Amino acid sequence: MVDPRQGRTAVPLVLPTLLTLGVVVVFPLFQAVRLSMYGENADLDVVFRGIANFTDFLVGPLSGQFWIALGNTTLFTVVSVTLELAIGLGMAMAMHHVVRGRGLLRAAVLVPWAVPTAMAALLWKWIFTPHGVANAVLGTDIVWGAEAWASRLAVVVADVWKTAPFMALLILAGLQVIPRELYEAARVDGAGAWQRFRRVTLPMIHGALLVAVLMRMLDALRVFDLPFLFAGSADNEDLVTLSMLGYKYAVQQADTGSGSAVALLTLLYVAVVAYLFVRLLGADALGTRSARKAGGRRS
Amino acid sequence: MKIRTALRAVTVVVITAWCLGPFVWMVRTSFTTEPEVLTGNSLIPSAPSTANYEAAFSAQNSFLRALTNSLAVAGITTVLALIIGLTCAYALARLTFRGRNLVLAATLATSMFPMVSILAPLFTIFTGLGWIDTYQALVLPNISLALPLAVWTLTGFFRQLPWDLEEAALVDGCTRRQATRKVLLPLLAPAVFTTAILVFITAWNEFIIALTMTNRQEMFTAPVAIANFTGEITHQSPFPSQMAASVVVTLPLIVLVLIFQRRIVAGLTAGATKG
Numbered sequence: 001m002v003d004p005r006q007g008r009t010a011v012p013l014v015l016p017t018l019l020t021l022g023v024v025v026v027f028p029l030f031q032a033v034r035l036s037m038y039g040e041n042a043d044l045d046v047v048f049r050g051i052a053n054f055t056d057f058l059v060g061p062l063s064g065q066f067w068i069a070l071g072n073t074t075l076f077t078v079v080s081v082t083l084e085l086a087i088g089l090g091m092a093m094a095m096h097h098v099v100r101g102r103g104l105l106r107a108a109v110l111v112p113w114a115v116p117t118a119m120a121a122l123l124w125k126w127i128f129t130p131h132g133v134a135n136a137v138l139g140t141d142i143v144w145g146a147e148a149w150a151s152r153l154a155v156v157v158a159d160v161w162k163t164a165p166f167m168a169l170l171i172l173a174g175l176q177v178i179p180r181e182l183y184e185a186a187r188v189d190g191a192g193a194w195q196r197f198r199r200v201t202l203p204m205i206h207g208a209l210l211v212a213v214l215m216r217m218l219d220a221l222r223v224f225d226l227p228f229l230f231a232g233s234a235d236n237e238d239l240v241t242l243s244m245l246g247y248k249y250a251v252q253q254a255d256t257g258s259g260s261a262v263a264l265l266t267l268l269y270v271a272v273v274a275y276l277f278v279r280l281l282g283a284d285a286l287g288t289r290s291a292r293k294a295g296g297r298r299s
Numbered sequence: 300m301k302i303r304t305a306l307r308a309v310t311v312v313v314i315t316a317w318c319l320g321p322f323v324w325m326v327r328t329s330f331t332t333e334p335e336v337l338t339g340n341s342l343i344p345s346a347p348s349t350a351n352y353e354a355a356f357s358a359q360n361s362f363l364r365a366l367t368n369s370l371a372v373a374g375i376t377t378v379l380a381l382i383i384g385l386t387c388a389y390a391l392a393r394l395t396f397r398g399r400n401l402v403l404a405a406t407l408a409t410s411m412f413p414m415v416s417i418l419a420p421l422f423t424i425f426t427g428l429g430w431i432d433t434y435q436a437l438v439l440p441n442i443s444l445a446l447p448l449a450v451w452t453l454t455g456f457f458r459q460l461p462w463d464l465e466e467a468a469l470v471d472g473c474t475r476r477q478a479t480r481k482v483l484l485p486l487l488a489p490a491v492f493t494t495a496i497l498v499f500i501t502a503w504n505e506f507i508i509a510l511t512m513t514n515r516q517e518m519f520t521a522p523v524a525i526a527n528f529t530g531e532i533t534h535q536s537p538f539p540s541q542m543a544a545s546v547v548v549t550l551p552l553i554v555l556v557l558i559f560q561r562r563i564v565a566g567l568t569a570g571a572t573k574g
Binding site: 259 | 307308310311314315317318328337338384387389394396397402405406409413415418421422423440442443446447450500507510511522526541545549552560563564567
């Protein structure tokens with residue numbers, strides 16, 4: 001089906017984008033690989049260190065920090081994406097089925113999405129101050145910022161608030177393309193509400209769910225704004241994430257070698273997770289399969 | 300049936316309250332002053348005041364300058380990303396060529412990129428060039444986020460457009476130019492406009508690049524400036540003025556998003572579920 005004439009037309013159209021991405025992404029990435037192999041010795045001379053920057057983080061003197069950051073990032077990703085999936089699915093079902101107040105819901109859901117993440121971080125930090133409204137509403141007396149699990153929970157709540165609506169909108173788009181006849185057929189066959197959800201809705205939005213989860217997961221694995229602002233520094237062991245660790249070394253300590261090493265390890269981790277997710281669960285992020293199947297479905 | 304109606308009403312109320320509640324609290328805090336703001340929890344402040352806004356805009360914060368910087372950086376980023384990405388999206392949506400899926404995958408992969416992985420080298424390069432505290436040091440890394448988003452969203456939109464209209468216009472005796480001006484541009488305009496809003500919001504909300512590439516307060520973007528607010532007097536909580544400034548930064552976006560609600564949702568899902 002490849003038409004050589006279309007190929008010739010496409011090259012000049014695609015080239016500006018590829019060249020730009022080459023300059024702003026690929027080139028810095030190669031630089032990162034190069035920089036990650038250098039470091040300063042005791043006399044502050046720049047010396048070639050091979051893979052020593054990486055081994056320092058993986059098994060060496062900095063491994064404590066690295067594995068804590070990796071653990072925090074993974075925990076944050078698993079917990080918040082799971083919650084976002086559940087809440088997003090609930091919100092999407094509500095928006096899909098509710099008739100009265102649907103406009104209100106659709107508008108309300110967009111508000112958290114529109115609030116900049118940095119502002120959401122400060123807002124939730126304020127809500128979770130000891131005298132803040134969270135303690136007032138819950139009737140508790142928790143010093144959220146000082147306790148490891150309380151501060152992690154606060155960051156997860158802030159993230160779920162901010163991003164579950166986005167998840168809901170993606171899932172809603174998937175719900176809206178399910179043909180009504182399927183539900184009617186299921187009803188005629190005697191399927192109850194739960195069975196209709198389980199046997200019709202879920203299989204039909206399976207693809208949309210996987211793509212939404214994949215996108216949110218990759219986003220959560222690089223999380224920076226929320227925990228950084230919540231913690232107030234990149235040194236907080238309870239909240240430090242891989243991106244915060246990379247920022248700490250590359251920017252705050254101007255240790256480019258270590259910073260690049262953390263950054264590349266982060267990238268590797270994200271890539272492996274994405275690859276496994278696509279391989280194991282078959283998330284069709286490019287939409288090529290569904291497009292072929294449904295002949296370019298519209299929603 | 301009555302129970303079901305009531306249940307649905309409750310659902311609507313709960314979701315709306317959960318989504319709007321924190322934002323309402325942001326607005327409430329912005330109009331509440333000390334000491335009430337620190338200990339009181341009533342929704343309506345007993346003595347509403349604009350003092351926090353005055354504090355936010357006070358000279359020591361350079362907040363107005365930060366807003367200008369944000370506007371400039373997000374604006375330039377949006378324009379560049381759209382100009383560069385437009386033709387690419389057209390090719391991806393309309394043409395079949397070898398490597399098409401590769402280009403799609405490459406743009407998707409870069410949009411999912413951890414920003415920190417290119418931050419270290421860019422920081423080193425820009426420091427060497429003396430570009431720290433310049434707009435280009437803010438715009439260039441932003442392009443790596445904005446361009447894939449623009450290409451992705453536009454491609455999603457373009458796939459849904461009735462392109463046959465252009466050929467129909469040509470068959471009906473329009474010249475190429477007429478077909479472009481009278482048929483093609485009106486078709487493309489809403490897609491480009493919506494994409495512009497999405498890209499602008501992303502660039503406006505960007506934090507880690509701006510935090511890395513700026514040292515001087517005059518070059519801070521709004522989110523970085525607000526994060527750096529301190530109380531006017533030592534020990535004064537910065538939160539009330541931060542909330543006031545956050546309202547200033549957020550409200551235009553919310554108004555924009557609500558006005559163009561349908562288009563934005565279409566844009567978000569066009570980019571995400573198709574590609």
